[in-house]
Amino acid sequence: MELEFLRCTVTLESVALQRITERVQLAIKRLPSSGIDLLVEIAPDVERLYNRHLEAPRLWFPHEQIDWGKGQKFSERPWSESDYPLADGVRSSIYVNLLTEDNLPYYTNTLLNHAPKGHPIRDWNHQWTMEENRHAMVMRDWVHISRCIDPTLLEEGRRVQMGKGEVPEPDSIADLITYVSFQERATQIAHRNTGAKLPKDDKIGRNVLALIAGDETKHYLFYRDLALAAFAIDPSTMMIAAAKQVSAFAMPGTGIPSFTRHAVRIAREGIYGLGQFLKDVLDPVLGLWDVDHLAGLSAEAEKARAELAAFVAKISENVERMAQKSAGAKPALI
Numbered sequence: 001m002e003l004e005f006l007r008c009t010v011t012l013e014s015v016a017l018q019r020i021t022e023r024v025q026l027a028i029k030r031l032p033s034s035g036i037d038l039l040v041e042i043a044p045d046v047e048r049l050y051n052r053h054l055e056a057p058r059l060w061f062p063h064e065q066i067d068w069g070k071g072q073k074f075s076e077r078p079w080s081e082s083d084y085p086l087a088d089g090v091r092s093s094i095y096v097n098l099l100t101e102d103n104l105p106y107y108t109n110t111l112l113n114h115a116p117k118g119h120p121i122r123d124w125n126h127q128w129t130m131e132e133n134r135h136a137m138v139m140r141d142w143v144h145i146s147r148c149i150d151p152t153l154l155e156e157g158r159r160v161q162m163g164k165g166e167v168p169e170p171d172s173i174a175d176l177i178t179y180v181s182f183q184e185r186a187t188q189i190a191h192r193n194t195g196a197k198l199p200k201d202d203k204i205g206r207n208v209l210a211l212i213a214g215d216e217t218k219h220y221l222f223y224r225d226l227a228l229a230a231f232a233i234d235p236s237t238m239m240i241a242a243a244k245q246v247s248a249f250a251m252p253g254t255g256i257p258s259f260t261r262h263a264v265r266i267a268r269e270g271i272y273g274l275g276q277f278l279k280d281v282l283d284p285v286l287g288l289w290d291v292d293h294l295a296g297l298s299a300e301a302e303k304a305r306a307e308l309a310a311f312v313a314k315i316s317e318n319v320e321r322m323a324q325k326s327a328g329a330k331p332a333l334i
């Protein structure tokens with residue numbers, strides 16, 4: 001009996017030891033090569049920036065933005081392109097941007113995967129989700145009332161995209177905050193430029209997209225400045241993450257049906273493409289983080305900085321070549 005008790009105790013202890021070993025291994029896996037636990041270190045900055053965000057609330061109401069009296073039943077008057085004449089690229093942009101907003105549950109899930117209970121970044125994620133949620137609401141209301149895009153195509157796209165649940169899944173907190181900084185900025189630019197392409201007399205549509213772009217601006221400022229704080233804490237880990245995220249960056253929406261075709265149209269329309277990615281996203285964000293002049297980088301991070309510079313130079317060359325090509329093509333078109 002005593003032997004049995006001892007055997008049992010030894011087994012329980014070895015199970016407990018195994019669990020502790022696994023927990024330590026998991027913690028080590030989470031730590032970057034610098035050994036700094038960035039998630040712990042940035043907690044005060046998350047709090048600071050979250051409080052700054054709350055100090056300037058944007059309390060607009062989705063239901064107040066729409067002229068409901070203009071609505072017509074689709075069962076009585078089916079949608080037609082002539083309901084709202086618009087360039088293909090602008091229609092594609094509204095479609096892609098709205099479906100991206102629809103995919104919010106999966107983005108929230110990704111963010112919460114990096115937000116342990118009790119950490120202020122979890123509170124921020126809840127606030128962010130609450131604000132983001134109204135974007136799809138107000139956009140869809142405007143889309144349906146104005147008839148600017150085909151509602152059947154939109155719903156079919158939503159079913160396909162949300163059925164996949166396809167969103168980027170950054171590996172670490174450093175990857176996450178660098179990626180989201182670029183993404184929020186890119187989204188802000190895409191909504192802003194789409195609004196500018198709407199007919200002047202669609203004041204409601206322009207206002208809806210401006211409100212959304214305003215929210216995206218605030219989200220961008222939170223992540224951009226959080227990443228800036230993280231660069232000060234662990235520049236090497238952040239540099240490696242930034243280089244990785246820039247070279248792999250794609251606009252959200254890769255799960256949307258015919259995404260590439262829509263992305264080409266959106267770029268051709270001058271709403272969002274490689275040129276905007278370089279001038280409106282990479283230049284201001286990397287400039288603010290001052291990646292060219294950061295000191296105290298590890299050898300691996302120096303290598304990442306060089307790769308990042310080479311990647312940005314390559315994009316710059318491509319943008320220049322495309323600009324020359326379109327400038328050269330213009331006389332032939334006139």
Ligand SMILES: [Fe+2]
Nearest residue numbers: 101132135216
């Ligand atoms: Fe949004």
Ligand SMILES: [Fe+2]
Nearest residue numbers: 184187216219
């Ligand atoms: Fe956003």
